Amino acid sequence: MIGQLWINGEWCRHDADPAAPLHRVLRENLGLTGSKDVCGEGFCGACLVQLDGAPIAACLVPVALAEGAQIVTIEGLDQDPVAQSLMAAMEAEDAVQCGMCFPGMVMTLTHLLKTCPTTDREKVKRALAGNICRCTGYERIVSAACRAAKDLVAADAQKVVA
Amino acid sequence: MHNAERWADRTTIHLPATAGAAVKLLGELGSEGRLLAGGTWLMRAPMTSGHYIALAGIAELRQIEIGQDRLRIGAGASHAELALALDGLDDLKGLADAAGGAANPAIRRRATVGGNLCTTAFAASDLASALLAAEAEVTLITPAGTLRQELAIYLDWRRTSAAQHHLLQHVEVSRRAGRRLCHARLPLRRAGDYPVAMVSLAAGSDRQGRLADVVVAVGAVESQARRWPALERTLTGQLPCRSAAITCAQANLCQFAGREGPEVPGWYRQQVLPELVARAVAQWAKAGGQE
Ligand SMILES: Cc1cc2nc3c(=O)[nH]c(=O)nc-3n(C[C@H](O)[C@H](O)[C@H](O)COP(=O)(O)OP(=O)(O)OC[C@H]3O[C@@H](n4cnc5c(N)ncnc54)[C@H](O)[C@@H]3O)c2cc1C
Ligand code: FES
Ligand code: FES
Numbered sequence: 153m154i155g156q157l158w159i160n161g162e163w164c165r166h167d168a169d170p171a172a173p174l175h176r177v178l179r180e181n182l183g184l185t186g187s188k189d190v191c192g193e194g195f196c197g198a199c200l201v202q203l204d205g206a207p208i209a210a211c212l213v214p215v216a217l218a219e220g221a222q223i224v225t226i227e228g229l230d231q232d233p234v235a236q237s238l239m240a241a242m243e244a245e246d247a248v249q250c251g252m253c254f255p256g257m258v259m260t261l262t263h264l265l266k267t268c269p270t271t272d273r274e275k276v277k278r279a280l281a282g283n284i285c286r287c288t289g290y291e292r293i294v295s296a297a298c299r300a301a302k303d304l305v306a307a308d309a310q311k312v313v314a
Numbered sequence: 315m316h317n318a319e320r321w322a323d324r325t326t327i328h329l330p331a332t333a334g335a336a337v338k339l340l341g342e343l344g345s346e347g348r349l350l351a352g353g354t355w356l357m358r359a360p361m362t363s364g365h366y367i368a369l370a371g372i373a374e375l376r377q378i379e380i381g382q383d384r385l386r387i388g389a390g391a392s393h394a395e396l397a398l399a400l401d402g403l404d405d406l407k408g409l410a411d412a413a414g415g416a417a418n419p420a421i422r423r424r425a426t427v428g429g430n431l432c433t434t435a436f437a438a439s440d441l442a443s444a445l446l447a448a449e450a451e452v453t454l455i456t457p458a459g460t461l462r463q464e465l466a467i468y469l470d471w472r473r474t475s476a477a478q479h480h481l482l483q484h485v486e487v488s489r490r491a492g493r494r495l496c497h498a499r500l501p502l503r504r505a506g507d508y509p510v511a512m513v514s515l516a517a518g519s520d521r522q523g524r525l526a527d528v529v530v531a532v533g534a535v536e537s538q539a540r541r542w543p544a545l546e547r548t549l550t551g552q553l554p555c556r557s558a559a560i561t562c563a564q565a566n567l568c569q570f571a572g573r574e575g576p577e578v579p580g581w582y583r584q585q586v587l588p589e590l591v592a593r594a595v596a597q598w599a600k601a602g603g604q605e
Binding site: 195 | 324325326327350352353354357358360361366368370417418419420421423424507
Protein backbone atom coordinates (compact mmCIF):
# COMPACT_ATOMS: atom_id res chain seq x y z
CA MET A 153 0.00 0.00 0.00
CA ILE A 154 1.41 3.41 -0.91
CA GLY A 155 0.81 6.42 1.29
CA GLN A 156 1.49 10.04 0.49
CA LEU A 157 2.53 12.81 2.86
CA TRP A 158 3.09 16.54 2.33
CA ILE A 159 6.37 17.18 4.13
CA ASN A 160 8.46 20.35 4.13
CA GLY A 161 6.72 21.59 0.99
CA GLU A 162 6.84 18.44 -1.10
CA TRP A 163 4.97 15.19 -1.59
CA CYS A 164 6.69 12.10 -0.19
CA ARG A 165 5.54 8.55 -0.91
CA HIS A 166 6.03 5.63 1.46
CA ASP A 167 4.90 2.05 1.79
CA ALA A 168 4.58 1.81 5.59
CA ASP A 169 1.57 0.31 7.32
CA PRO A 170 -1.18 2.92 7.93
CA ALA A 171 -0.85 2.47 11.70
CA ALA A 172 2.93 2.95 11.80
CA PRO A 173 3.86 5.94 13.95
CA LEU A 174 4.69 9.02 11.91
CA HIS A 175 8.16 9.50 13.43
CA ARG A 176 9.21 5.98 12.43
CA VAL A 177 8.04 6.55 8.86
CA LEU A 178 9.89 9.87 8.72
CA ARG A 179 13.05 8.28 10.02
CA GLU A 180 13.03 4.82 8.48
CA ASN A 181 11.13 5.23 5.23
CA LEU A 182 11.92 8.83 4.31
CA GLY A 183 15.36 9.42 5.81
CA LEU A 184 14.24 12.43 7.87
CA THR A 185 16.01 11.61 11.12
CA GLY A 186 15.50 14.96 12.88
CA SER A 187 12.40 13.62 14.65
CA LYS A 188 13.94 11.39 17.33
CA ASP A 189 12.70 8.00 18.51
CA VAL A 190 13.02 8.16 22.29
CA CYS A 191 10.12 7.35 24.65
CA GLY A 192 7.46 6.51 22.06
CA GLU A 193 4.81 7.54 24.60
CA GLY A 194 4.36 11.27 24.24
CA PHE A 195 6.36 12.19 27.34
CA CYS A 196 9.70 13.49 26.10
CA GLY A 197 8.97 15.64 23.03
CA ALA A 198 12.03 14.45 21.09
CA CYS A 199 9.88 13.36 18.14
CA LEU A 200 7.87 16.57 17.74
CA VAL A 201 6.98 17.77 14.26
CA GLN A 202 4.54 20.44 13.18
CA LEU A 203 1.24 19.24 11.84
CA ASP A 204 -0.77 22.04 10.25
CA GLY A 205 1.35 24.60 12.07
CA ALA A 206 1.38 23.19 15.61
CA PRO A 207 3.83 20.78 17.29
CA ILE A 208 2.52 17.28 17.96
CA ALA A 209 4.16 14.09 19.20
CA ALA A 210 4.83 12.20 15.97
CA CYS A 211 5.34 8.96 17.91
CA LEU A 212 1.61 8.89 18.70
CA VAL A 213 0.24 9.74 15.25
CA PRO A 214 -0.60 6.84 12.95
CA VAL A 215 0.87 7.82 9.60
CA ALA A 216 -2.49 7.44 7.85
CA LEU A 217 -3.91 10.24 10.01
CA ALA A 218 -1.16 12.61 8.87
CA GLU A 219 -2.19 12.34 5.22
CA GLY A 220 -3.59 15.61 3.93
CA ALA A 221 -1.89 17.62 6.67
CA GLN A 222 1.04 19.98 6.21
CA ILE A 223 3.97 18.38 8.00
CA VAL A 224 7.08 20.37 8.86
CA THR A 225 10.05 18.61 10.39
CA ILE A 226 13.18 20.21 11.81
CA GLU A 227 14.79 19.71 8.38
CA GLY A 228 12.10 22.02 6.94
CA LEU A 229 12.89 24.91 9.27
CA ASP A 230 16.22 25.82 7.69
CA GLN A 231 14.63 28.77 5.86
CA ASP A 232 12.35 29.80 8.70
CA PRO A 233 13.50 33.17 10.12
CA VAL A 234 12.01 32.52 13.57
CA ALA A 235 13.67 29.11 13.86
CA GLN A 236 16.93 30.59 12.59
CA SER A 237 16.84 33.35 15.17
CA LEU A 238 16.08 30.79 17.87
CA MET A 239 18.96 28.57 16.83
CA ALA A 240 21.34 31.55 16.82
CA ALA A 241 20.18 32.39 20.35
CA MET A 242 20.72 28.76 21.41
CA GLU A 243 24.28 28.99 20.19
CA ALA A 244 24.84 32.36 21.86
CA GLU A 245 23.50 31.05 25.19
CA ASP A 246 25.53 27.85 24.82
CA ALA A 247 22.28 25.95 25.37
CA VAL A 248 22.97 22.81 23.33
CA GLN A 249 24.62 19.86 25.02
CA CYS A 250 24.15 16.41 23.45
CA GLY A 251 21.44 17.79 21.16
CA MET A 252 19.06 14.85 21.39
CA CYS A 253 16.15 16.94 22.62
CA PHE A 254 16.82 19.89 20.33
CA PRO A 255 14.70 19.20 17.28
CA GLY A 256 11.72 18.91 19.63
CA MET A 257 12.71 21.99 21.61
CA VAL A 258 13.02 24.02 18.40
CA MET A 259 9.60 22.78 17.22
CA THR A 260 7.94 23.87 20.47
CA LEU A 261 9.75 27.17 20.79
CA THR A 262 9.36 28.22 17.15
CA HIS A 263 5.62 27.73 17.53
CA LEU A 264 5.63 29.69 20.80
CA LEU A 265 7.62 32.58 19.31
CA LYS A 266 5.22 32.77 16.37
CA THR A 267 2.01 32.57 18.38
CA CYS A 268 3.18 34.60 21.39
CA PRO A 269 6.01 36.93 20.29
CA THR A 270 6.14 38.77 23.63
CA THR A 271 6.98 35.68 25.59
CA ASP A 272 8.59 35.50 29.05
CA ARG A 273 10.37 32.84 31.13
CA GLU A 274 7.15 31.55 32.67
CA LYS A 275 5.44 31.12 29.30
CA VAL A 276 8.51 29.41 27.87
CA LYS A 277 8.58 26.97 30.79
CA ARG A 278 4.89 26.20 30.37
CA ALA A 279 5.34 25.61 26.64
CA LEU A 280 8.24 23.25 27.32
CA ALA A 281 6.20 21.06 29.72
CA GLY A 282 6.42 18.20 27.23
CA ASN A 283 10.08 18.58 26.23
CA ILE A 284 12.53 16.67 28.38
CA CYS A 285 16.25 17.41 28.25
CA ARG A 286 18.28 14.64 29.83
CA CYS A 287 21.33 16.89 29.94
CA THR A 288 19.15 19.23 32.04
CA GLY A 289 20.15 22.48 30.41
CA TYR A 290 16.70 23.96 30.89
CA GLU A 291 17.64 27.38 32.21
CA ARG A 292 19.91 28.14 29.25
CA ILE A 293 17.25 26.91 26.84
CA VAL A 294 14.71 29.22 28.48
CA SER A 295 17.21 32.11 28.28
CA ALA A 296 17.81 31.37 24.60
CA ALA A 297 14.08 31.44 23.86
CA CYS A 298 13.71 34.79 25.65
CA ARG A 299 16.76 36.17 23.83
CA ALA A 300 15.29 35.05 20.48
CA ALA A 301 11.97 36.70 21.37
CA LYS A 302 13.76 40.00 22.08
CA ASP A 303 15.86 39.73 18.91
CA LEU A 304 12.77 39.07 16.80
CA VAL A 305 10.83 41.98 18.33
CA ALA A 306 13.86 44.26 17.76
CA ALA A 307 14.21 43.08 14.16
CA ASP A 308 10.51 43.75 13.57
CA ALA A 309 10.81 47.24 15.07
CA GLN A 310 13.75 47.96 12.79
CA LYS A 311 11.72 46.86 9.77
CA VAL A 312 8.94 49.28 10.77
CA VAL A 313 11.43 52.18 11.16
CA ALA A 314 13.08 51.39 7.81
CA MET B 315 12.96 -4.71 14.63
CA HIS B 316 12.60 -2.94 11.33
CA ASN B 317 9.54 -0.86 10.64
CA ALA B 318 8.52 -2.90 7.62
CA GLU B 319 8.38 -6.08 9.71
CA ARG B 320 6.62 -4.53 12.65
CA TRP B 321 3.84 -2.75 10.78
CA ALA B 322 3.70 -4.86 7.65
CA ASP B 323 0.35 -3.82 6.20
CA ARG B 324 -1.65 -5.61 8.83
CA THR B 325 -3.82 -2.69 9.70
CA THR B 326 -6.71 -0.96 8.01
CA ILE B 327 -7.73 2.52 9.08
CA HIS B 328 -11.27 3.48 8.08
CA LEU B 329 -12.25 7.13 7.85
CA PRO B 330 -16.05 7.46 8.14
CA ALA B 331 -17.54 10.92 7.67
CA THR B 332 -20.37 10.63 10.21
CA ALA B 333 -20.81 9.22 13.70
CA GLY B 334 -23.61 6.98 12.39
CA ALA B 335 -21.29 5.51 9.74
CA ALA B 336 -18.63 4.89 12.39
CA VAL B 337 -21.07 2.94 14.59
CA LYS B 338 -22.32 0.97 11.59
CA LEU B 339 -18.73 -0.03 10.84
CA LEU B 340 -18.21 -0.95 14.50
CA GLY B 341 -21.21 -3.26 14.31
CA GLU B 342 -20.05 -4.83 11.04
CA LEU B 343 -16.45 -5.38 12.11
CA GLY B 344 -17.37 -6.86 15.51
CA SER B 345 -14.37 -7.71 17.66
CA GLU B 346 -12.02 -6.81 14.76
CA GLY B 347 -12.92 -3.10 14.90
CA ARG B 348 -11.83 -0.41 17.31
CA LEU B 349 -12.42 3.33 17.44
CA LEU B 350 -9.39 5.54 16.99
CA ALA B 351 -9.66 9.17 18.10
CA GLY B 352 -6.48 11.19 18.79
CA GLY B 353 -4.44 7.99 19.13
CA THR B 354 -2.49 9.26 22.14
CA TRP B 355 -3.52 6.26 24.22
CA LEU B 356 -3.76 3.57 21.56
CA MET B 357 -0.42 4.43 19.93
CA ARG B 358 1.60 3.98 23.13
CA ALA B 359 1.89 0.33 22.13
CA PRO B 360 2.26 -0.56 18.45
CA MET B 361 -1.23 -0.94 17.00
CA THR B 362 -1.42 -4.56 15.93
CA SER B 363 -3.39 -6.06 13.10
CA GLY B 364 -7.03 -5.16 12.78
CA HIS B 365 -9.39 -2.43 11.76
CA TYR B 366 -9.34 1.01 13.29
CA ILE B 367 -12.23 3.38 12.74
CA ALA B 368 -10.77 6.88 12.83
CA LEU B 369 -13.02 9.63 14.18
CA ALA B 370 -10.76 12.45 13.00
CA GLY B 371 -12.83 13.20 9.88
CA ILE B 372 -16.17 13.48 11.69
CA ALA B 373 -16.85 17.22 11.98
CA GLU B 374 -19.99 16.83 14.12
CA LEU B 375 -17.94 15.22 16.90
CA ARG B 376 -15.63 18.21 17.23
CA GLN B 377 -18.29 20.78 18.05
CA ILE B 378 -18.38 22.56 21.38
CA GLU B 379 -21.63 24.45 22.02
CA ILE B 380 -21.78 26.90 24.89
CA GLY B 381 -25.30 27.98 25.83
CA GLN B 382 -26.58 30.11 28.72
CA ASP B 383 -27.62 27.08 30.73
CA ARG B 384 -25.91 24.18 28.98
CA LEU B 385 -22.52 23.16 27.62
CA ARG B 386 -22.25 20.42 25.02
CA ILE B 387 -18.83 19.00 24.16
CA GLY B 388 -18.38 16.77 21.12
CA ALA B 389 -16.33 13.68 21.95
CA GLY B 390 -13.88 14.47 19.16
CA ALA B 391 -12.91 17.88 20.58
CA SER B 392 -9.34 17.95 21.78
CA HIS B 393 -8.28 18.98 25.26
CA ALA B 394 -6.71 22.13 23.78
CA GLU B 395 -9.90 23.05 21.91
CA LEU B 396 -11.97 22.57 25.05
CA ALA B 397 -9.64 24.65 27.22
CA LEU B 398 -9.69 27.45 24.65
CA ALA B 399 -13.47 27.37 24.25
CA LEU B 400 -14.03 27.62 28.02
CA ASP B 401 -11.49 30.37 28.57
CA GLY B 402 -13.12 33.15 30.60
CA LEU B 403 -16.18 31.17 31.75
CA ASP B 404 -15.93 31.52 35.53
CA ASP B 405 -18.47 28.83 36.41
CA LEU B 406 -16.59 26.22 34.35
CA LYS B 407 -13.04 27.22 35.20
CA GLY B 408 -12.39 23.83 36.79
CA LEU B 409 -13.20 22.10 33.52
CA ALA B 410 -10.98 24.50 31.57
CA ASP B 411 -8.19 23.82 34.08
CA ALA B 412 -8.68 20.05 33.77
CA ALA B 413 -8.51 20.22 29.96
CA GLY B 414 -5.71 22.79 29.88
CA GLY B 415 -3.60 21.23 32.64
CA ALA B 416 -3.68 17.58 31.57
CA ALA B 417 -0.64 16.00 29.89
CA ASN B 418 1.52 18.44 27.91
CA PRO B 419 0.75 20.90 25.09
CA ALA B 420 1.55 18.52 22.22
CA ILE B 421 -0.67 15.80 23.71
CA ARG B 422 -3.49 18.22 24.50
CA ARG B 423 -3.63 19.20 20.82
CA ARG B 424 -4.46 15.59 19.83
CA ALA B 425 -6.02 13.87 22.85
CA THR B 426 -9.79 13.99 22.64
CA VAL B 427 -12.44 14.29 25.33
CA GLY B 428 -13.99 11.00 24.16
CA GLY B 429 -10.68 9.16 24.20
CA ASN B 430 -10.02 10.42 27.71
CA LEU B 431 -13.39 9.26 29.06
CA CYS B 432 -13.48 5.95 27.19
CA THR B 433 -10.06 4.63 28.20
CA THR B 434 -11.05 2.19 30.94
CA ALA B 435 -7.44 1.35 31.83
CA PHE B 436 -6.57 4.97 32.63
CA ALA B 437 -7.09 5.98 36.26
CA ALA B 438 -5.84 9.56 36.13
CA SER B 439 -8.33 11.19 33.79
CA ASP B 440 -8.62 14.88 34.65
CA LEU B 441 -11.80 15.26 32.62
CA ALA B 442 -13.56 12.32 34.28
CA SER B 443 -13.04 13.92 37.68
CA ALA B 444 -14.04 17.44 36.61
CA LEU B 445 -17.05 16.25 34.63
CA LEU B 446 -18.23 14.01 37.51
CA ALA B 447 -18.24 17.06 39.77
CA ALA B 448 -20.15 18.94 37.06
CA GLU B 449 -22.72 16.08 37.10
CA ALA B 450 -22.26 15.63 33.36
CA GLU B 451 -24.32 13.34 31.16
CA VAL B 452 -23.03 11.47 28.13
CA THR B 453 -24.78 10.53 24.91
CA LEU B 454 -23.74 7.25 23.34
CA ILE B 455 -24.53 5.76 19.96
CA THR B 456 -24.74 1.97 19.80
CA PRO B 457 -25.83 -0.25 16.90
CA ALA B 458 -29.15 -0.56 18.80
CA GLY B 459 -29.74 3.17 19.11
CA THR B 460 -28.87 6.26 21.12
CA LEU B 461 -28.45 6.15 24.88
CA ARG B 462 -28.11 8.90 27.46
CA GLN B 463 -26.43 8.23 30.80
CA GLU B 464 -25.07 10.08 33.78
CA LEU B 465 -21.29 10.09 33.52
CA ALA B 466 -21.05 8.34 36.90
CA ILE B 467 -23.07 5.43 35.51
CA TYR B 468 -21.20 5.45 32.22
CA LEU B 469 -17.81 5.07 33.92
CA ASP B 470 -18.98 1.70 35.32
CA TRP B 471 -21.00 0.71 32.24
CA ARG B 472 -18.07 1.21 29.83
CA ARG B 473 -16.30 -1.72 31.53
CA THR B 474 -19.16 -4.15 30.87
CA SER B 475 -19.68 -6.37 27.84
CA ALA B 476 -22.80 -4.31 26.99
CA ALA B 477 -20.48 -1.41 26.21
CA GLN B 478 -18.81 -3.15 23.26
CA HIS B 479 -19.25 -1.21 20.01
CA HIS B 480 -20.51 2.05 21.46
CA LEU B 481 -19.41 5.50 20.38
CA LEU B 482 -19.43 8.35 22.87
CA GLN B 483 -21.01 11.19 20.91
CA HIS B 484 -21.01 14.10 23.31
CA VAL B 485 -20.96 15.20 26.92
CA GLU B 486 -23.40 17.70 28.40
CA VAL B 487 -23.12 19.84 31.48
CA SER B 488 -25.87 22.04 33.01
CA ARG B 489 -24.81 25.55 33.91
CA ARG B 490 -26.59 26.71 37.04
CA ALA B 491 -26.43 30.31 38.22
CA GLY B 492 -24.19 30.83 41.24
CA ARG B 493 -22.46 27.45 40.93
CA ARG B 494 -18.73 27.22 40.32
CA LEU B 495 -16.55 24.25 39.37
CA CYS B 496 -12.90 24.01 40.49
CA HIS B 497 -10.20 21.40 39.87
CA ALA B 498 -7.03 20.85 41.91
CA ARG B 499 -4.46 18.33 40.68
CA LEU B 500 -1.11 17.10 41.90
CA PRO B 501 1.44 16.00 39.32
CA LEU B 502 4.85 14.91 40.61
CA ARG B 503 6.48 17.58 38.49
CA ARG B 504 5.04 20.12 36.11
CA ALA B 505 6.35 18.36 33.02
CA GLY B 506 3.21 16.63 31.94
CA ASP B 507 3.31 13.37 33.87
CA TYR B 508 0.13 11.66 35.04
CA PRO B 509 -1.32 13.33 38.12
CA VAL B 510 -0.96 11.49 41.43
CA ALA B 511 -4.34 12.65 42.69
CA MET B 512 -6.98 15.24 41.85
CA VAL B 513 -10.05 16.75 43.44
CA SER B 514 -12.86 18.52 41.61
CA LEU B 515 -15.43 20.56 43.48
CA ALA B 516 -18.69 22.10 42.31
CA ALA B 517 -20.78 24.16 44.69
CA GLY B 518 -23.07 27.13 45.12
CA SER B 519 -23.32 29.24 48.25
CA ASP B 520 -26.03 30.18 50.72
CA ARG B 521 -26.77 33.71 51.92
CA GLN B 522 -23.98 33.60 54.49
CA GLY B 523 -21.47 32.60 51.83
CA ARG B 524 -21.33 29.01 53.07
CA LEU B 525 -20.88 26.10 50.68
CA ALA B 526 -24.17 24.73 49.38
CA ASP B 527 -25.19 21.94 47.04
CA VAL B 528 -21.66 20.50 47.13
CA VAL B 529 -20.39 17.85 44.70
CA VAL B 530 -16.85 16.47 45.04
CA ALA B 531 -15.09 14.04 42.73
CA VAL B 532 -11.70 12.39 43.17
CA GLY B 533 -9.53 11.07 40.36
CA ALA B 534 -6.28 9.09 40.07
CA VAL B 535 -6.44 7.81 43.66
CA GLU B 536 -8.36 4.64 42.80
CA SER B 537 -8.61 2.84 39.48
CA GLN B 538 -11.50 5.07 38.39
CA ALA B 539 -12.66 8.57 39.29
CA ARG B 540 -15.64 8.68 41.64
CA ARG B 541 -17.64 11.03 43.83
CA TRP B 542 -17.00 11.50 47.54
CA PRO B 543 -20.56 11.65 48.98
CA ALA B 544 -19.55 11.70 52.65
CA LEU B 545 -17.36 14.75 52.09
CA GLU B 546 -20.11 16.41 50.06
CA ARG B 547 -22.41 16.12 53.08
CA THR B 548 -19.78 17.30 55.55
CA LEU B 549 -18.68 20.28 53.49
CA THR B 550 -22.22 21.50 52.92
CA GLY B 551 -22.87 24.47 55.22
CA GLN B 552 -19.17 25.07 55.92
CA LEU B 553 -17.43 28.36 55.33
CA PRO B 554 -15.06 28.05 52.37
CA CYS B 555 -11.90 28.17 54.45
CA ARG B 556 -8.78 26.04 54.52
CA SER B 557 -9.17 24.69 58.05
CA ALA B 558 -12.76 23.52 57.48
CA ALA B 559 -11.78 21.89 54.19
CA ILE B 560 -8.86 20.01 55.76
CA THR B 561 -10.85 18.91 58.82
CA CYS B 562 -13.79 17.66 56.74
CA ALA B 563 -11.53 15.81 54.29
CA GLN B 564 -9.50 14.18 57.04
CA ALA B 565 -12.66 13.00 58.78
CA ASN B 566 -13.71 11.15 55.61
CA LEU B 567 -10.34 10.03 54.29
CA CYS B 568 -10.83 6.38 55.20
CA GLN B 569 -13.28 6.11 52.30
CA PHE B 570 -10.43 5.94 49.82
CA ALA B 571 -7.85 3.20 49.37
CA GLY B 572 -4.99 4.59 47.30
CA ARG B 573 -3.91 2.71 44.19
CA GLU B 574 -0.33 1.44 44.25
CA GLY B 575 1.70 2.70 41.29
CA PRO B 576 5.28 2.97 40.08
CA GLU B 577 5.31 6.72 40.72
CA VAL B 578 3.90 6.77 44.29
CA PRO B 579 2.58 4.30 46.85
CA GLY B 580 -1.17 4.11 47.48
CA TRP B 581 -1.06 5.74 50.93
CA TYR B 582 0.50 8.86 49.42
CA ARG B 583 -2.38 9.38 46.99
CA GLN B 584 -4.80 9.13 49.89
CA GLN B 585 -2.84 11.39 52.23
CA VAL B 586 -2.61 14.30 49.76
CA LEU B 587 -6.39 14.48 49.40
CA PRO B 588 -7.07 16.93 52.28
CA GLU B 589 -4.57 19.40 50.81
CA LEU B 590 -6.17 19.06 47.36
CA VAL B 591 -9.63 19.58 48.86
CA ALA B 592 -8.32 22.72 50.57
CA ARG B 593 -6.88 23.99 47.28
CA ALA B 594 -10.12 23.32 45.43
CA VAL B 595 -12.07 25.17 48.14
CA ALA B 596 -9.59 28.07 48.00
CA GLN B 597 -10.01 28.30 44.22
CA TRP B 598 -13.78 28.24 44.66
CA ALA B 599 -13.66 31.05 47.21
CA LYS B 600 -11.26 33.11 45.08
CA ALA B 601 -13.47 32.76 42.00
CA GLY B 602 -16.41 34.09 44.05
CA GLY B 603 -14.43 36.95 45.54
CA GLN B 604 -14.52 35.28 49.00
CA GLU B 605 -10.79 34.98 49.61
C1 LIG C 1 2.34 11.84 27.80
C2 LIG C 1 0.92 11.74 28.23
C3 LIG C 1 0.50 12.39 29.39
C4 LIG C 1 -0.82 12.32 29.77
N1 LIG C 1 -1.22 13.01 30.89
C5 LIG C 1 -2.54 13.04 31.19
C6 LIG C 1 -3.02 13.83 32.27
O1 LIG C 1 -2.25 14.49 32.97
N2 LIG C 1 -4.36 13.83 32.51
C7 LIG C 1 -5.25 13.12 31.74
O2 LIG C 1 -6.44 13.17 31.98
N3 LIG C 1 -4.82 12.37 30.73
C8 LIG C 1 -3.50 12.30 30.44
N4 LIG C 1 -3.08 11.53 29.42
C9 LIG C 1 -4.03 10.63 28.77
C10 LIG C 1 -4.66 11.29 27.58
O3 LIG C 1 -5.57 12.25 28.03
C11 LIG C 1 -5.35 10.21 26.78
O4 LIG C 1 -4.32 9.49 26.12
C12 LIG C 1 -6.28 10.78 25.76
O5 LIG C 1 -7.29 11.56 26.30
C13 LIG C 1 -6.92 9.69 24.94
O6 LIG C 1 -7.62 10.33 23.91
P1 LIG C 1 -7.34 9.99 22.39
O7 LIG C 1 -8.28 10.83 21.61
O8 LIG C 1 -5.92 10.11 22.06
O9 LIG C 1 -7.82 8.47 22.41
P2 LIG C 1 -7.34 7.21 21.57
O10 LIG C 1 -5.97 6.83 21.96
O11 LIG C 1 -7.63 7.40 20.13
O12 LIG C 1 -8.39 6.14 22.15
C14 LIG C 1 -8.37 5.74 23.51
C15 LIG C 1 -9.50 4.73 23.75
O13 LIG C 1 -10.78 5.37 23.70
C16 LIG C 1 -11.61 4.78 22.71
N5 LIG C 1 -12.37 5.89 22.14
C17 LIG C 1 -11.85 7.05 21.66
N6 LIG C 1 -12.86 7.89 21.32
C18 LIG C 1 -14.02 7.24 21.58
C19 LIG C 1 -15.40 7.59 21.43
N7 LIG C 1 -15.79 8.79 20.98
N8 LIG C 1 -16.33 6.68 21.79
C20 LIG C 1 -15.96 5.45 22.28
N9 LIG C 1 -14.67 5.07 22.43
C21 LIG C 1 -13.71 5.96 22.09
C22 LIG C 1 -10.66 4.08 21.75
O14 LIG C 1 -11.28 3.01 21.08
C23 LIG C 1 -9.57 3.63 22.71
O15 LIG C 1 -9.97 2.44 23.35
C24 LIG C 1 -1.76 11.57 29.00
C25 LIG C 1 -1.35 10.91 27.84
C26 LIG C 1 -0.02 10.99 27.45
C27 LIG C 1 0.38 10.28 26.19
S1 FES D 1 9.42 9.94 21.37
FE1 FES D 1 7.58 11.01 21.06
S2 FES D 1 7.33 12.09 22.87
FE2 FES D 1 9.07 10.88 23.29
S1 FES E 1 20.89 18.54 25.25
FE1 FES E 1 21.07 16.43 25.69
S2 FES E 1 18.98 15.82 26.00
FE2 FES E 1 18.88 17.95 25.84
